[in-house]
Amino acid sequence: MQTFQNIMLVGFGGFIGSVLRYLASGWMHHIFRTDSFPVGTAIVNITGCFVIGRLGGWADHFQALNHNTRLFLFLGLLGGFTTFSAFGYETMALLRDKELFLAFVNVFVHLLLGFGALFLGYNCSRIF
Secondary structure (H helix, E strand, C coil): CCCHHHHHHHHHHHHHHHHHHHHHHHHHHHHHCCCCCCHHHHHHHHHHHHHHHHHHHHHHHHCCCCHHHHHHHHHHHHHHHCHHHHHHHHHHHHHHCCCHHHHHHHHHHHHHHHHHHHHHHHHHCCCC
16 A cells, blocks of 8 residues: 555655756757757766666665655656666566566567557647
């Protein structure tokens, strides 16, 4: 069951992460000054993946973070910063647990079906 405390931890972390994403992406866009490639989003996603990999690995190897801290950092802050990092961490956890098939399914579902749903939704927007 979701407790109010858990919801607040994730929500507050998500607020901070979303604001950081907005600022970092805008800063990268300003530095690289390009409209032809979403460099800000790419850098935010890559940075988020590195940070969640580093913190997640550290937490897993040393049992360093309690449940509340993990909720705040992984689901909230980094999830708000980039959901791509959460996807990457969940896939890495499946690989760590030797669930190769499920890791492949996770990548397939997110990338192929996610982009397929985006394409479908985009094209549906022409109708109504």
